[in-house]
Amino acid sequence: MSDLNIEKAKINYNAVWILAKRELLSFWRNKSRVISSLVQGLLFLFVFGIGIGLSFNPIIQGIYVDPRAFAGSGIAAMVILFTGIFGGMAIFRDKMFGFMKELLVAPVSRRTLMLGRTVGVALQTMLQVLIIIGLSVAIGYFGNDLNLIWRVLLIIPVAFLASLGIVGIGLTISTRLRDMQSFGLIQTFIVMPMMWLSGALIPLPIQITMYNPFTYSVDLFRFVLLGVSYFPFWLDLLISGSFGALLILIGARSFNKMEISQ
Amino acid sequence: MTENIIEVKNLTKIYEEGNVLAVDDISFTIKKGEIFALLGPNGAGKTTTISILATLLSSTEGKALVNNYDVDKDSDKVRKSIGIVFQEPSVDGDMKAWENLELHAILYGMLKRERQEKINEVLKLVDLEDRANTFVKNYSGGMKRRLEIARGLLHEPKVLFLDEPTLGLDPQTRRKIWDKIKELNKSESKITILITTHYMDEADELADRICIMDHGKIIAMDTSENLKKQLSGDVIDIQLEEIKERFKIPRIINQVKEIPGVKNVSLGTSEGNQPMMPNIQIPKGMPNISPEMIQARIRETLSDPKKLIMAWKKMPMTTAMFLNAPLPMKKQIAEMFDEKLLEEVPDNIREELIKVKKGELEETEVDSINSISISCENGGKQLPMIIQKIGENGLKIKTVNMHQPTLEDVFLHYVGTSIREENSNHTKGIKKMIQMRQLRK
Numbered sequence: 001m002s003d004l005n006i007e008k009a010k011i012n013y014n015a016v017w018i019l020a021k022r023e024l025l026s027f028w029r030n031k032s033r034v035i036s037s038l039v040q041g042l043l044f045l046f047v048f049g050i051g052i053g054l055s056f057n058p059i060i061q062g063i064y065v066d067p068r069a070f071a072g073s074g075i076a077a078m079v080i081l082f083t084g085i086f087g088g089m090a091i092f093r094d095k096m097f098g099f100m101k102e103l104l105v106a107p108v109s110r111r112t113l114m115l116g117r118t119v120g121v122a123l124q125t126m127l128q129v130l131i132i133i134g135l136s137v138a139i140g141y142f143g144n145d146l147n148l149i150w151r152v153l154l155i156i157p158v159a160f161l162a163s164l165g166i167v168g169i170g171l172t173i174s175t176r177l178r179d180m181q182s183f184g185l186i187q188t189f190i191v192m193p194m195m196w197l198s199g200a201l202i203p204l205p206i207q208i209t210m211y212n213p214f215t216y217s218v219d220l221f222r223f224v225l226l227g228v229s230y231f232p233f234w235l236d237l238l239i240s241g242s243f244g245a246l247l248i249l250i251g252a253r254s255f256n257k258m259e260i261s262q
Numbered sequence: 263m264t265e266n267i268i269e270v271k272n273l274t275k276i277y278e279e280g281n282v283l284a285v286d287d288i289s290f291t292i293k294k295g296e297i298f299a300l301l302g303p304n305g306a307g308k309t310t311t312i313s314i315l316a317t318l319l320s321s322t323e324g325k326a327l328v329n330n331y332d333v334d335k336d337s338d339k340v341r342k343s344i345g346i347v348f349q350e351p352s353v354d355g356d357m358k359a360w361e362n363l364e365l366h367a368i369l370y371g372m373l374k375r376e377r378q379e380k381i382n383e384v385l386k387l388v389d390l391e392d393r394a395n396t397f398v399k400n401y402s403g404g405m406k407r408r409l410e411i412a413r414g415l416l417h418e419p420k421v422l423f424l425d426e427p428t429l430g431l432d433p434q435t436r437r438k439i440w441d442k443i444k445e446l447n448k449s450e451s452k453i454t455i456l457i458t459t460h461y462m463d464e465a466d467e468l469a470d471r472i473c474i475m476d477h478g479k480i481i482a483m484d485t486s487e488n489l490k491k492q493l494s495g496d497v498i499d500i501q502l503e504e505i506k507e508r509f510k511i512p513r514i515i516n517q518v519k520e521i522p523g524v525k526n527v528s529l530g531t532s533e534g535n536q537p538m539m540p541n542i543q544i545p546k547g548m549p550n551i552s553p554e555m556i557q558a559r560i561r562e563t564l565s566d567p568k569k570l571i572m573a574w575k576k577m578p579m580t581t582a583m584f585l586n587a588p589l590p591m592k593k594q595i596a597e598m599f600d601e602k603l604l605e606e607v608p609d610n611i612r613e614e615l616i617k618v619k620k621g622e623l624e625e626t627e628v629d630s631i632n633s634i635s636i637s638c639e640n641g642g643k644q645l646p647m648i649i650q651k652i653g654e655n656g657l658k659i660k661t662v663n664m665h666q667p668t669l670e671d672v673f674l675h676y677v678g679t680s681i682r683e684e685n686s687n688h689t690k691g692i693k694k695m696i697q698m699r700q701l702r703k
Contacts, residue, residue, distance in 0.1 A: 018368040026356050098352035102413075105316055106369035107341035 011115060012108045019103075019116025020123060023087070027124045034131075037079070041132045044075045048201055049141055058203050060228045069143070072136035073225040074200035076129050076155070077162070077218040081195055083128045084163045085186070087121035088170020088251070092177050104258075114255045118167050118248060125163040126156060133225075142225065154224050162217035162240055168247025175254040199230075206230055213243040266327075267421055267454045268292040268315065273324035275310050275478075284310040286478035287324070292421075292471075295452040297443070299469035301459060301673065307478040308458035309349060312425050315456070316346050329420045342370065345414030349425040349458075351406050355399030359390060359409055362398060363416055370417040384412040388442060404435035411442060415453075422446070424457040428464060440467055466669040474676050481676050489672045495525065496641030496664050497671060498648065501633045503658035510655050515634065517651045523639040524648075567598045571606050584611055592618045637671070 027033065048071035052058065058070040094100040103113050133152055142148055173186060195201070197208060198215045209215040209230075220236040223229035229236065268291065275285040285307045292298045300308040313319040315326055317337040326333045329343035353362050360381065367377040385391040388408040398406065407427060414422055424443070428436040446453050459465055465472050466486050473483040482489060515527045563569045573580040584595070596618040604612055638644050641664050652659060 012369075012371065014368050014371075018365050022354070022357065022361075022365060025361075029356065094354075097355070098348060098350045099354045100352075101318070101348050102352045102366070103369070105318055105341060105346055106366070107338045107371070108369050 012112045015106075015108045015112045016116040016119060019113065020120035023090075023117065023120025023124055024127075027127070037083075037128055038131060038135070041075065041079065041135055044078075045072060045132070045136055045139065045141065048075065049136075052202075060203075060222065060226075060230055063228045065226055065228060066141075066143070068136075068141040069226055070203075070222075071201070072133070072141040073221045074218060076132045076136070076159075076225075077198075077214075077221040078195055078200045079128045079132050080125050080159060080163045080166055080217065081191060081214060083125040084121060084166030085170040085173075085191055087124055088117070088167040088172075089174040089177070089183075089186075090121070091117060091171060092174035092180075095174070096180075110256050111252060114171065114248075114252050117171065118164065118251075121167045121170070122160050122163040125167070126159045129155065129159040151225050155221065158220055158224055161237075161244060162220065164244030165213065165217075165240065165247040168244065168249075168251040171251035172247065172254050175251070175258045213239060216240050216243070265293050266291040267294045267329055268298075268456065269325075269327040270311075270315070271325045273311070273314065273326055274322045275307075275314060275319065276322045284478055285314070285321075288475070288478070288480050289324075290473055290480065290483060292454060292456060294454055295447070296470045297447050297455045297457065297468050299457045299459060299465040299472045300475055301462070301465045301472050302475035303460055306460075306475040308460075308475055309425055310478075311475075312346075312423050312456065312458055315340075316344055316423055317341055342417065343420045344423055345417065345419035345421070346423040347407070347410045347414045347425060347427055349429060351403075351410070353398045353406055353409055353413070355397065358395050358397055359385070359401070360394040362409065363413055366413050366416055372417060380416055380418075384415050387415070387446075388412045404431050404438070407431065407435075407439060408442070411439070415446070418451070419453070421454045421456060424455060426459055427457065428459070428461065436464070440464070443468055462668070462670040462673050472669070474673065476676070482672075486669055490667050490669060492672065495523075495637060495639040495667075497667055498636045498638060498641050498645060499633060499663040499665075500636070500648070500652065501660040501662075502652070503660050510657065511634070514652055514655050514657070517655075518634075518636060518648055521638075521644055521647050521651070523644050524636055525639065526637045527634060564595070565598075567603050570595065570598075571603070571608075574608050574611055581608065581611060585614060589618070637667070 049068040052071050053067035056067075058065045058067055091100070094103070104110070130152075133155060136142060137148065137152070142151075169190065173182075173190075194212060194214045197204065197212045198218045199209045200214075200218045216231065216236045216239040219229045219231050220233065220240055223233045223236060270291070271289050273285055273288050274283075276283050288307075288311070290298075300311060302308050310319065314321050315328055315333060317333050317340050320334060328340045331339040331343065333340050354365075357365070363381045363384070364377065367381065372380065381394075382391065385394055388411055390405065390408060390412065393401070393405065398409065401409065411422075411424075411427070414424075427443070428439055431439065443455060443457070447455055455468075457464075457468060469486065471483065471485055472489060474481050474489075482492075484492075518524055518527050563573055574584065584592070587595075592614070596615045599607065599615055604615065607615065636648060638648075645662070645664065649659060649662070
């Protein structure tokens with residue numbers, strides 16, 4: 001396809017901000033989405049929090065972990081996966097409804113557009129994570145240690161970092177997607193394997209989970225929230241960070257190549 | 263500084279996948295303050311041209327300057343110089359009108375105070391200031407269009423691109439949008455407008471100059487007046503009194519064609535495309551049967567319900583012929599069918615027949631196509647002769663209307679033949695269109 005001479009390094013931060021704001025606004029206005037994520041979160045927390053406790057005792061690096069805290073942190077990380085990928089894929093909706101053309105014809109670099117969208121979805125994902133953590137704290141899954149406040153505050157940047165790579169996946173897919181039907185495929189072949197093979201809900205042997213980049217984000221969540229993790233935290237940070245950077249780059253590339261539909 | 267705000271030279275666009283030649287070596291210039299229309303049927307290459315000028319597509323060959331900036335090299339400056347209203351809606355329905363405009367203003371680097379003033383100004387211009395805080399998804403099609411025009415004007419572009427601005431809008435809304443467009447062009451800033459359309463009346467009404475495109479090529483470019491002048495002669499529309507013996511019409515057409523100066527005769531008037539009388543054409547390769555023979559067969563079939571049922575069942579064309587037939591004819595046919603016979607009739611026709619029997623159908627203008635359109639040199643001189651020919655055949659004339667050719671006549675003159683060609687190998691044309699659509703995505 002053609003190169004359109006729009007890969008300019010300059011980033012218009014006002015534009016990034018307004019695009020991110022648009023994302024957050026649409027999240028806030030879509031009340032059904034907020035409510036459904038609340039209800040779904042509660043259901044997951046309830047089932048896994050109790051279920052895990054009844055079936056086995058999660059042990060990380062030889063340390064016994066409260067099954068409810070194990071479930072709470074895993075589910076909070078899992079939310080990133082769902083919100084991030086489908087948030088990134090909202091670009092597809094813009095493509096379908098023509099708004100993408102308005103964005104692409106504007107005198108801003110595609111990098112700006114891409115960044116705006118990524119930041120917007122990442123912030124939105126962060127909010128969702130906070131909702132889940134808030135819920136689990138409210139029902140006492142994490143105990144009532146005062147340290148918890150610091151842990152929850154620390155999870156905010158971690159959630160942001162972890163969501164970058166996931167949003168990148170969503171962006172990459174949606175710029176190449178041509179129809180809505182493929183959504184199911186993505187659910188089956190990307191979201192589900194990444195979720196179940198990460199040990200977020202049910203602990204799996206490290207030999208299986210270590211090949212899944214999302215595992216390290218989940219692990220980072222556990223490290224921050226519970227203080228214990230399968231991998232050293234610096235490895236978690238390193239892999240989550242580079243995975244995020246890589247996917248954002250790939251996403252930016254396919255975004256640059258995208259041509260406008262009529 | 264040149265007077266021209268848009269210069270296009272030898273522009274060519276090939277969609278590589280599928281080797282579709284969408285724009286084929288076109289050149290034109292648009293002067294400052296002009297309203298310029300690209301007119302052409304679907305798939306003529308209008309949208310591709312406008313997309314290249316708007317830096318949304320790159321050209322395969324050739325050069326295009328907008329506001330003296332090259333669209334390939336200075337795309338950012340070109341983008342700031344243009345406002346664009348796309349063919350399909352491109353506003354975000356989940357945001358309020360104001361927010362849509364604000365986002366646009368920020369993307370175009372407008373400062374806060376300037377932004378607010380300007381948004382109010384353009385909203386007022388398109389009469390949407392009281393709906394600024396409505397979610398755009400609750401707007402009607404016309405309001406969305408107006409909002410898009412407002413958005414296109416927000417950053418004070420030098421050129422406004424309008425891609426089919428009134429597609430799918432009702433007549434009043436179209437009229438309103440036309441007025442807005444004219445107003446814009448007349449105001450002090452005198453914005454240049456490039457409009458693509460396939461509506462003749464739209465181009466005629468708005469454009470200073472019209473460029474007719476087809477198959478990616480420019481086939482004519484001039485003012486509306488001059489284009490019309492190229493079609494010399496007059497158009498005569500004749501409305502006939504109700505005709506009972508419809509088969510006489512082809513004979514009249516043949517006779518009228520022989521009158522010196524007559525160039526073309528067709529059924530229906532040139533104003534409005536009324537559905538044609540069953541226009542019987544003998545497929546190629548059939549043995550030479552005289553029209554009289556065919557008409558005799560049709561009359562025979564029409565007088566025998568059993569044969570009619572047979573025809574409806576075996577020849578799909580006859581179903582359409584019946585459904586399009588004038589009401590008196592339908593009545594005549596309906597009288598031949600009793601309850602028992604009706605059961606054998608195909609469903610869609612039975613419904614129609616029952617309606618006719620109950621008298622539910624009312625005769626409308628469209629039902630009675632009894633007019634012919636003649637294009638002719640020196641119409642005034644030949645008119646008596648034409649009328650005489652019609653009189654000789656025992657038909658009565660209701661009205662005669664002679665006028666100068668309209669833009670539609672011009673358009674059909676240039677593009678008409680190729681459309682007909684595409685009809686004959688319809689699938690090929692559609693294939694090409696589908697190909698182009700997919701490639702644009």
